[in-house]
Amino acid sequence: MPHTYVIIFFVVLLAAALTYLVPAGKFDTKEVTYQKGGTEETETVLIPDSFQIVKDNDGEALKEGTTLFEPGGGAGLLNYVFEGLVSGSKWGSAVGVIAFILIVGGAFGIIIRTRAIEEGILKVIDRTKGKESLIIPVLFFLFSLGGAVFGMGEEAIAFAMILVPIVVALGYDAITGVMITYVATQIGFATSWMNPFGVAIAQGVAGVPVFSGSMFRIVMWLFFTIVGIIFTWQYASKIRKNPERSLSYQSDEYFREDFESRDLNVNFTLGHSLVLLTVLAGIVWIIWGVVVHAYYIPEIASQFFTMGIVAGLIGVLFKLNKMGVNDIADAFAQGAKDLLPAALVVGMAQGIVIILGGDNPAEPSILNTILHSAGELFSGVAPSISAWFMYIFQTVFNFFVVSGSGQAALTMPLMAPLADLAGVTRQVAVLAFQLGDGFANIIVPTSAALMGTLGAARLDWGTWFKFVVKFFVVLFICGSLFVIVASLINFA
Template sequence: MENKNKRKFQMPDTFVIIFFVVLAAALLTYVLPQGQFETEEVTFTTGDGGEDTRTVLVPGSFETVTDEEGESVRDGVNLFEDGGGAGFLNYVFEGLVSGDKWGSAVGVVAFIIIIGGAFGIIMKTRAIEEGIFSLIKHTKGRESLIIPVMFVMFSLGGAVFGMGEEAIAFAMILIPLVIALGYDAITGIMITYVATQIGFATSWMNPFGVAIAQGVADVPVLSGAPFRIAMWAFFTLVGVAYTWYYAARIKKDPTRSVSYESDEYFRKDVKQEDIKSRFGLGHSLVVASIVIGIVWIVWGVVQHAYYIPEIATQFFTIGLVAGIIGVIFKLNNMTINDIAQGFTQGARDLLPAALIVGMAKGIVIILGGDDPGEPSVLNTIMNAAGSSIEGLPVALSAWFMFLFQSVFNFFVVSGSGQAALTMPLLAPLSDIAGVSRQVAVLAYQLGDGFTNMIVPTSAALMGVLGAARLDWGKWFLFIIKFQVLIFILGSAFVITAALIGFS
């Protein structure tokens, strides 16, 4: 009876976790002084032979901000600020409206909501469900092959053109498929989002990560490719093996999955429909519009560097075309009003994920922002952590760089933003420590990419979890083991690279 009365531990909701992280950040502003760096514009050659310019900090220019009496400034945040200020209770609104349409938070929030709406229209046509049932019928006995094939493709997407937020849309398609095949939502997240981040972390040519980091660190852009290609192959193989083994266990006993309860949202459709399905011409046209749209997106990203504004519009177009096809062919008895209702429902389903993105951005805002030229507690934290590697042995210095980038990614998830902030600090420090700048770049990209799989401040991760109807707390319970594994393997690669003088 006593055991029955004991309450089972329940992982806090993601909103609760972020609230307490923001509270901790607010308390830090009373303890740590503000600091700032001098900044300068640097121009570097990109991977395609063009030029790019970034505002970066000047190494060794850090200064603690002092008041008129020469005392360090510790301006703890107020409980509330008017006039558009950033008080503790302002973090939700200020986080949601921060940034611009090109990135976090407001751009990513809009991106998530529009993608949700577009796929709400697509799901209204039932073309995805009917296609899944048709695929199951034609892949009996070979369904497990979807795991390695999709994992490698998405890993390549992350390595070649920095795929990240785009995985949200693909997760919406593949998660219902893998659940219908007997797996779970976590398997779908692994072969989509996690695969992209393994590719992102180990890339030899990602224009949004390694290329910018090498340019800022004054390392030949896209150099060291053979080492990184081998690293990509190794980590992709590890990811495939881990996912394949996990998925096989879940297929034997789906109740072992931490997402078993939330997967019911997808399983109920499989139970209620005839597995033979009624996949007709209209459904084929909807699927074709999705495929053509994805090709259009990949072409735009690779050839014209399309990003959040363009990709969001492309997905909206895909959803609109699918809705029109649904009305013409009377798919699921669709009417014009159903297009609007589908968009509304899809946007509503991803609204929690969009809110979390904005709230998570509030952490950085409370710490004073991520501008190295403006006084902030975050600058003080970054300088203290970066300076801690001085005087350490070469291998240990390289590993601390990796650890620093992994932790710092919690605050600045943007790959290009983190490169511009940390590489000007770590590149000269690596010279002092006897570590090549190429190794410093390697520590950056592994620390950035790998932790994108777990930090709740990652907009792409929260968007994918929203598509999977999976709470971050449950995702953490699953991914932490894999996170530890790849951190250990990543440490081995960084230390090895330092010892062999990778340059």
């Protein structure tokens, strides 16, 4: 598959071509007042029935076209990267979201450098000796929580290297190891109420208060996590009774031979405990700030930064993973570097919107015309069906753009106003995005994180597909029900 940047570039070319073919349009807008945290807030929304094609001086439909290059901060074809990166403000897309991604990535780079999370997992395994069956629900729950809170994904590759040999040695198989690591993170990612790389970006781009609708999502996360635990537990129990039933039985021989040579001594210290407590306290602080004081991107980013600094100082004080003061800076830089591609995707994707004329419904743009035409497709269709179609679209689109932040940045500028036209709340549009994105990640071969985890588990994608397709169907059906119910109750 082409790189995400390549896909975006060709989408930009398509957007530029459309400016010569599609006339610009605009909507009338109105101010909507609502209560939030005891204070009165206002939001500008478009009036769906007010769309009109903009005319030029000759009375013809206006087709502005896009030049190759524009000086003076204009929106030419070759300006899309820079203009996209610097668009918006610190309160939202794109520059604010980009800064948010880099700071949070750096903070978690420090936390990962302490090895507190890895040592915590080994400690859990050590505590369950003699009760090996508890490893599956406990680790599945913890990795799902990691996906929901931290947006874990690629990190599952490293954990699979540790855990797959262990579960094979306990009588299970590599498939079980992938389920309790990578798949669990994606269930958490898909149903998260505070994932900074998925739901937070989607909500920010869609103009929905960041981390709002958390209670509905927490219930949803618990439901899908339980479904995943039951499915994995039942499967693993069958394999332990008869390991030869496993699709990965032959490839698992590598781990059966390798396990005896591995050093898995637990080294969970007071310092590791303090780092994990810092992360927990940081999460509580963020939730409190969002709920009580309506903290948004600038405040939340600073909270994550504080969490990372405190974890780093603990790491230095207790010499965790031989950390020194400079290692805090190096780990922050590495964590930010790991998420730089995602940050660039946000800016580049915003460049598409700029090429299309911007996302202001009151200003002439072909994006408004496209939205109006798409809205016509939903004419006479129940909002719940429209929401379900959004879910299907996001699931299919994830094959081409696996990055959660990238998919949010590419699709939400279109899906959010389309939701307005279709009578669906923007919160439901965000829900359709996160479910479609997260669940599809467990099956699409274009996912680097999935393919990396399968590589660590010595599993071919074809073998994995034969196993996971049934589980994916279960997730898709349950996700459809949640999207439809959310639409029926006007989830906001």
